[in-house]
Amino acid sequence: MLPFKKILWPTDFSEPSFVALKAANELALRFNAELCVMHVVSSLPVASAPSGPTSFNVSLYEEELLNSADRTVKEIITKKIPDKIKTNPIVRAGLVTDEIIREAEKQKINLIVIATHGETAWHRFIFGSVTEKVVRMAPCPVLTVHAS
Numbered sequence: 525m526l527p528f529k530k531i532l533w534p535t536d537f538s539e540p541s542f543v544a545l546k547a548a549n550e551l552a553l554r555f556n557a558e559l560c561v562m563h564v565v566s567s568l569p570v571a572s573a574p575s576g577p578t579s580f581n582v583s584l585y586e587e588e589l590l591n592s593a594d595r596t597v598k599e600i601i602t603k604k605i606p607d608k609i610k611t612n613p614i615v616r617a618g619l620v621t622d623e624i625i626r627e628a629e630k631q632k633i634n635l636i637v638i639a640t641h642g643e644t645a646w647h648r649f650i651f652g653s654v655t656e657k658v659v660r661m662a663p664c665p666v667l668t669v670h671a672s
Contacts, residue, residue: 527555528634534562534624534658537596540639540671545604547669548637552609559605560631562614563597564623565589590615621657629663636666 533548535541552559565586597613605611612631616623628636640655659666 528552528557529555530558530560530631530633530635531555532560532562532624532628532631532633532636534564534620534636534638534654535597535600536620536654537563537600538639538641540641540669542604543671544637544639544669545600547667549605549609551635551637551667553606557634558610558612560612560614560627560633561597561601561605562616562624562627563593564620565593565615565617566620567618586617590617620654621661624654624658625661625663633664635664636662638666638668640668640670 528551531548531552533541533545535545548559551557594613594615597615601611601613614627614631616627624636624638627633636658638655638658640653655668659668
């Protein structure tokens, strides 16, 4: 388990996630580990199309969300992660918890560093906590960082 060689920091771009980034940066520096910076764009629910022509292109919209997330992840790497840390930007689309777990397995991650309060209370009540699900399902240790 120790030393950590690959650390995954999933972010929803919230302030609590940036508190977790501070811990991830410290650990990456201490262990000379690669820091994988991950954002998951939630899949859009698909509804049946109304009859007649529509001007909303779901595929194009999802592509723009992914491109925007990719730019934001790269900006975070430039502005909030020391140059000494090797980074790997990762942007995926899908169910957040599933994609985090899949990426941790694929990348052979040694540690996930994640915030405990990245979602609104309403969302957490309805859908459950992403952090709680990651802790239960992760193939590696998970460091949860409480950001109040």
